[in-house]
Amino acid sequence: MYVKLLDFIRTLETYEKPVFTVNEVSKVIDADKKYARIYLNRLKAKGVVEAVERNKYVLAGTHPYVAATNLVFPSYMSFLTALYYYGATTQIPGIIYIASTRSKKSLTLKGYSLEFIKLKKERFFGYTRERFQGKFVFVAEKEKLIVDSLFLPRYCPVDEIYSAMGDEKLNIDTLVEYGLRMDSVVTIKRLGYLLEKKGIDVYERLKLRLNKKYDLLNPLLPKKGEKNIKWRLIINEVFSDAE
Template identity: 50%
Template structure:
């Protein structure tokens, strides 16, 4: 099969990532022939081998990264950028997945795979992104993920993301509860309160009496929220 015919055939694929078996099905040849065929495509820079047995035509890191393993989805700063919550161009693509996976480089972007327990992998969707499809957290889930693990997305970015008027507050609350993380609920409740939204009565039965840090990467301050049992060690303007 000529390369141009191959490219026309794979236009039917909505995923930017092809497996070795996908190539076999497309060209209708044996495994041995398919290996030689793939080698020729790689030599012509038509496809790139992302990892063993997986190939990509796209050079878009977010397209490729969110289609490498299933289930998985873009979250944290990458999702914030795609949704317009931040103007910071991410240099790392953070992909939530179930099983641990080594980080890799795709183009000029480093890809980190962040392992979640299966019960915390929810609230994501398949969405058109440029010419292909990606898997990405819903806006509300991206915020919840970021409050759950702020090492991957600064608390200040989540504070700004919560300014978005199109967010579904009920979904934020639902996802916050579903994460089964007390500190996530505390951070969510406090930040929403700064935006004039009070969810305390709906979550107080889930909270504890221990004081946690609003920002785990800053020193303890002298300011506490007795309501949310948080040490307020970060300031947002």
């Protein structure tokens, strides 16, 4: 059994898909699903595997980022989680935000809450697969996490995104392209305004997508603030380096 256990672990470690099911385990050990469940329960009791949700497991020690982005396909980390992943914030999020085209209930794993944010297929783009602790994670590109967050600010503070937009490595053309692809007027307004505050003028590229309605820069704050005529925004949050 000891050798078989090592073989089992080595086989799973070669999988590019770190989250495995009862069905997959039954094939690895060449047994029916009933015995595979018993086998997994024994391994769970020994601390070899961990249950993520019903009939889904990971090897013990698998980072929650890895598990979170391999539960639903396609999916990727975004918002404040991705910002922290890139080292662009000092906030340590207790929630792992995962963008997906499918709805899924929240889960708890190793002290983290896993929150799945459903996006339309047209807004699901701009992510990459990266090596992380020997496994693969799916994470938004820096430009995409910014537009995701400006589209849905409740999942990442606007001031954190404003700070991240000072990154010299950001590709502004990609950022604007992604903003337009989101097909969201308010996202374009927020993006254009914040870039302008960073000294980057993209108005000519975005002006045809604006409307006359005044939207909130931060929808989570009170509806009080100066009106920015150019971007049709109510500036209800002022940042330290804003002019």
